[in-house]
Amino acid sequence: MIRLTIDYALCTGNGRCHALFPELFDDDERGYGRVLTEELGDKQLEHAQRAVIACPEQAIKVTTD
Amino acid sequence: MATDRTAGFHYISERGEVFQAADGTWLLTSPEAVRFAHRNPEIFSSAKAFGGTGLPVPLIPVAVDPPDHVKYRRILDPMLAPRVINAMEDELRAQVRELVEAFAPTGSCDIVADIAKLYPTQVFLTLIGLPLEDRDDLIRWVETMNENTITGTDEPTPIVVEAAMSLFGYIQQAIDAKRGQTGDDMLSRILAFTGEDAWTNEEVVGLCILFTVAGLDTVTGAIGFTMLHLAQNPELRRQMLADPELIGPVIEEVLRLEPPAPTTPRVTTQEVEVCGVTIPDNSPVMLCLATANRGGDRELPDDIDAEHGERGHATFGGGIHRCLGSHLARRELRLVVEEFHKLIPDYEVAPGIQPKVVWPSSTLHLESLPLIFPPAGSKQ
Numbered sequence: 001m002i003r004l005t006i007d008y009a010l011c012t013g014n015g016r017c018h019a020l021f022p023e024l025f026d027d028d029e030r031g032y033g034r035v036l037t038e039e040l041g042d043k044q045l046e047h048a049q050r051a052v053i054a055c056p057e058q059a060i061k062v063t064t065d
Numbered sequence: 066m067a068t069d070r071t072a073g074f075h076y077i078s079e080r081g082e083v084f085q086a087a088d089g090t091w092l093l094t095s096p097e098a099v100r101f102a103h104r105n106p107e108i109f110s111s112a113k114a115f116g117g118t119g120l121p122v123p124l125i126p127v128a129v130d131p132p133d134h135v136k137y138r139r140i141l142d143p144m145l146a147p148r149v150i151n152a153m154e155d156e157l158r159a160q161v162r163e164l165v166e167a168f169a170p171t172g173s174c175d176i177v178a179d180i181a182k183l184y185p186t187q188v189f190l191t192l193i194g195l196p197l198e199d200r201d202d203l204i205r206w207v208e209t210m211n212e213n214t215i216t217g218t219d220e221p222t223p224i225v226v227e228a229a230m231s232l233f234g235y236i237q238q239a240i241d242a243k244r245g246q247t248g249d250d251m252l253s254r255i256l257a258f259t260g261e262d263a264w265t266n267e268e269v270v271g272l273c274i275l276f277t278v279a280g281l282d283t284v285t286g287a288i289g290f291t292m293l294h295l296a297q298n299p300e301l302r303r304q305m306l307a308d309p310e311l312i313g314p315v316i317e318e319v320l321r322l323e324p325p326a327p328t329t330p331r332v333t334t335q336e337v338e339v340c341g342v343t344i345p346d347n348s349p350v351m352l353c354l355a356t357a358n359r360g361g362d363r364e365l366p367d368d369i370d371a372e373h374g375e376r377g378h379a380t381f382g383g384g385i386h387r388c389l390g391s392h393l394a395r396r397e398l399r400l401v402v403e404e405f406h407k408l409i410p411d412y413e414v415a416p417g418i419q420p421k422v423v424w425p426s427s428t429l430h431l432e433s434l435p436l437i438f439p440p441a442g443s444k445q
Contacts, residue, residue, distance in 0.1 A: 010104070012387040015147055020313075020375050030139070031146035031392060056377035057384075058100075 002040040003063045004048050006033055010059035017051050017060060024048060067421040070323060071367045078356040083342040091350045098340045099357040102331060103384030106131055109350060111386050113332035122271035127386055134385055144251050147392045154396065160187050161404045169408040169441035176292045176434035180401060185284035188397055189276055194250025195239055206232040207277050236273045240266065280390045286325030286430030287394065288401050293434055294319050294369060296414050301369060306410055314374020316398045321378035325428050327355035329382055354379040412438035
């Protein structure tokens with residue numbers, strides 16, 4: 001199972017995730033990212049991993065179990 | 066630095082991840098060191114660093130530390146969130162188009178004087194609901210103030226004091242005029258808070274002053290640098306015009322390489338170890354965003370690498386003080402690039418000109434950027 005999460009202890013609303021990968025994230029009224037679907041399919045993995053690198057706060061995590 | 070930021074930034078990062086400069090300031094230069102400071106705002110105080118500006122109001126919210134800081138950001142973040150900027154986009158696009166149309170038929174322009182200085186101030190006036198006719202006065206006051214650095218400890222000159230007083234007077238007048246009125250601009254919305262949520266006059270003035278000192282000069286710098294790189298790199302420009310998806314990555318890469326605010330100040334509130342170096346309590350610290358942006362395991366740390374343009378950088382700072390205006394700034398940059406190239410796809414730096422940044426300065430921006438191009442509308 002591939003899981004996509006945002007660590008809100010680190011997120012400060014840079015908004016790169018929902019600007020770059022709107023199919024994985026949307027934004028709340030403060031501009032903070034929200035994960036659209038926590039459990040990802042293989043096709044979404046590449047974009048999720050790019051989102052991890054794009055986040056200036058290193059707040060996005062992709063885990064596989 | 067004036068002509069080669071790469072050499073200047075290398076000179077700093079080569080001295081180490083964390084070191085003390087001759088004037089006693091501690092410099093944090095690596096991505097890890099800068100990130101550590103961003104993630105520990107209680108230890109690296111922004112309030113102490115921005116407390117002694119000599120200004121009569123606190124710079125809201127950058128001069129506020131936890132726990133109070135979050136109260137301001139909970140109110141301010143939604144006012145500058147991407148969805149708010151989306152709603153302003155048509156208006157902001159029309160404004161930049163008008164600026165470009167003014168010089169497009171002439172075959173030459175100075176990016177700095179004709180767009181980069183004018184546009185951010187217009188956007189600020191639009192955001193807080195003031196008339197665009199005030200633009201040139203505001204630019205003059207802010208420019209005069211910025212020439213004396215905001216965190217400097219030198220006595221301000223009479224010219225600076227006069228400019229500051231004019232700016233404060235202008236902001237106060239605007240607040241007085243809007244108080245009790247209804248409006249959907251940012252200033253009216255803040256003034257409409259009542260009871261426990263109401264802001265003091267000092268807080269509202271402080272916020273407006275922060276916008277003018279942090280949000281105008283920096284965007285001027287970023288517009289100039291973006292257009293400089295595109296003018297000097299015709300191949301990159303052609304690729305970008307052929308594939309508009311590259312506009313975002315190109316802008317991000319210029320922001321990474323040429324941060325208009327290359328450092329941000331902090332003061333320690335306790336002894337702290339960063340990357341193996343101990344910094345004493347109450348020490349002045351500079352977070353070197355510019356060097357952090359070129360550190361780490363990047364393949365092309367000192368060049369535009371559009372392919373990796375989505376990778377994060379520290380130009381807008383990080384942690385709780387992440388630039389409040391980052392979404393607006395990014396949109397301004399994109400609109401300038403889009404609208405400029407619609408009318409002027411091909412251009413170059415005027416012959417014999419070596420563009421220079423104003424140096425020394427706490428924020429980086431070009432003195433001027435004269436471009437020449439086939440006049441828009443003419444047959445080529």
